[in-house]
Amino acid sequence: MPPPAAALHSSQSFLAYKSSLSTISSQEPANVSTRKPKTFLQKHPLYTPKTKQNQTYTLYPTRKAESREDKMYSDHVLKNIVYDNASDFADAEMNPLETPTHQNISLEFKEKILCLEIMGVDSSRALSLNPSLHRVSLYSIQSVITFLQSKGIHQKDLARILGMCPRILTSDIKTDLNPVFDFLYNDLKVPEHYFRMVINKCPRLLVSSVKNQLKPALIYLQRLGFKDLKSLAYQDAILLVSSVEKTLIPKLEYLVSLGLSRSDVVGMVLRCPGLFTFSLENNYKPKFDYFANEMGGSLEELKKFPQYFAFSLEKRIKPRHIECVESGVKIPLPVMLKTPDEEFKKLTGQEGG
Template sequence: MAPAGATALHSSLCSLSPHKPSSPNSQQPNTQLSPTKPKSLLQKHPLYTPTHTKLSLEFKEKILCLEIMGVDSGKALSVNPDLRTATMESIHSIISFLHSKGIQQNDLPRILGMCPKILTSSIKYELGPVFDFLSQDLKVPDRSFRRVINKCPRLLTSSVKDQLKPALFYLQRLGFKDLSALAYQDSVLLVSNVERTLIPKLKFLVNLGFSKEETRDMVLRCPALLTFSIDNNFQPKLEFFVEVMGRKLEELKEFPQYFAFSLENRIKPRHMEIVQSGINMPLSLMLRSTDDEFRELIKRKTGG
């Protein structure tokens, strides 16, 4: 039986059926949307124009349902064309299923906005196996499903067999043993393609001159290294590090978090202050300190 929340969603958010007038003696408050409000909302939507008068009532209802849930229906329909032919019943069943797994109504705008494909996924063959993976492979308790999915909604659109399990196996071989960290902090690694995303980052670091063991230690200390773009992150920051800062690669081995800081907003301005002050400062101290702490460090080292 569908959860009450899903039933309420169907009746009060997504139904455009005319409501029967209440009996004069009825004391029950009408909590459903009035017939005029849905019409008004629909008429303001870009798809509800004189040129789209042939849209079916169910399609208009679908648009309204998405918009009231806080999902941009135009974007959702564009990203996931299958939504155009999906039935309202199938959409309701998916929302009911998500509710049953602890996903709350106010989580849906972000989750479905990022991954509208969820709305046309198979509960049995796609969504269900993801929650089984969280429970059985990552040891996530049912009460924590919401936290994990909110952290990385893309989990719900990833194949357990072709993506999640291979990524987990590869990461564990690298040395990622903390399942809690993978579930709650670094879950984006699980939805990263092993061949196209993870391995190229490791190869790039090895090609800089680090050994495989050193590279492994670097990514274990800073898992975000496996998510950074080689062209837009690694390459420009490395060039600045070597050519402008004149520092040795040994420092990157000790402080791989360097690549996590903004080149324009953090690395460059702080390097310039150090140069102008004529002092030396460890890379980690230079970047990790707050603005106030950094100024105090400069002041102390210059005797100001």
Template sequence: MRAAFHSSLCSSPHTPSPNFQEPDNLLTTKPKTLLQTHPLYSPAHTNLSLQFKEKILCLEIMGVDAGKALSLNPALQTATLDSIQTIITFLQSKGIYQKDLPRIFGMCPKILTSDIKSELSPVFRFLYYDLRVPEHNFRRVINKCPRLLACSVRDQLKPALFYLQRLGFRDLEALAYQDCVLLVSSVENTLIPKLNYIMSLGFSRSDAVGMVLRCPGLLTFSVENNFKPKFEYFDKEMQGKLEELKEFPQYFAFSLEKRIKPRHMEALERGVKIPLPLMLKTTDEEFWDLLRQRDG
């Protein structure tokens, strides 16, 4: 198991893997700078066990920031090399490539100490039976949203799916491959409050739901950093009507400073009125063509 661990976890195109057969060789043949620069290898931590040092080094070689992973998941301190290898082997059996692991573990280090039977396996069953994701597409979904693997199926994924389906989300394929971040969003703390905020702008519930179905990203945008400043600019500076946002909720997906303001101000200076979708969706070249055509 130990040899298998080092061949799979500690191999990298940047490391002389053929010489890394035993833990002692691994530690002595690596450049000292890697050990010395990592905070957990400072002189103050000289009593760290060899196994703990091996674990840190193997995570680093794999591409995972061990310090960050340990701070976000303290349970890693007591996890064994074999238990981590078991997690990796399981994920690979589900179609996850080794090159995917650094990003997955980097985003969700909790996965490194998850229980396969009670936590990880249920997620893949959820993908297969509830979202109708075929096994050969597991990798595509997990890479899109690694946080799925860190969520409870019973307490998070199924309640979110049920709520979204009640709203009118019927396209399971879109939920799986495009909008799976909605499934890891809290129904009570994220999805419902976002919908309520859209309604507070003056939209009826049916209009707000229609906007969300047209642009699911609305349920992920920050109220303070996105909705409020963009709506304020739309309402006061652009003097737009709610009907425009109802028809084009994607407005909130564009950058206020880089797209909305510059284009609106350019059209305003020329005295040109351009429908919201045309003003924001067009390329720069198409936008300037529109201005020239309407100027003429």
């Protein structure tokens, strides 16, 4: 049974994983003094190698025994990341002589896993979302991390950013990542010292094509009337990574199909940009159906208060509407949904009831 997900980043799990790695030894002549160059992981502060002269070179310190919990952790992680796809495993089963074991896993691959875990990234999830991590070199991963840090991204930000978008780790710095920062600086006028704020707000920017996604979205939004570049960069960057053809335009057209004029809809999305982020099937349609059929609301109300679609149908809209009906009180839509619970009870005459 695999250990709980929370254990993946604990210090005990980290030590357990280190203990599951192989020990590499190289016999050197007594009269020759040579030292192998340090790898990325050897430079990490958690790494403590043995450095006595003429002693067997050990990449990772080992312990005398591996606990049951240690073995559970290492087995759980490795069995989920060894194979790129099911056919690899099937091929291995067909030929028992070629069945891979944990000892067959390359040292660099193990170092990549440890690298991800050290940063706080769930390696199993990252490899599942981005299979290219199986093939990319550890040096390439470290180059990407170094580049992000040179742009102001802090070490503590990496777990969240890379956890959300592990494809960043296999991106090309010159053709993929650098153009995004150029876009932020030149098109959105974001100062370099604010790069970190924007990327933390929307990590998906780093895996979006400037030519095919970011610039077309910016042009479309500006034509609609989004003139405040600061708001787009710092608050509504999610709109820039949304497809114009598949996301932005369909949302706009749906609102128009309800009977609202195009100019009214544009005014609504300018006041409430979040309208572009709501699902048609899971948000707009059920909420409008309830609004029109159960609440008897008018399009004029929605035009004045488009934030209606931002409230939960089951936890806010329905309960508040039912209370108003049962109390025989007619309350304007914004007041009904935005008022705190205690004040709402006063408005419906339920205080102390």
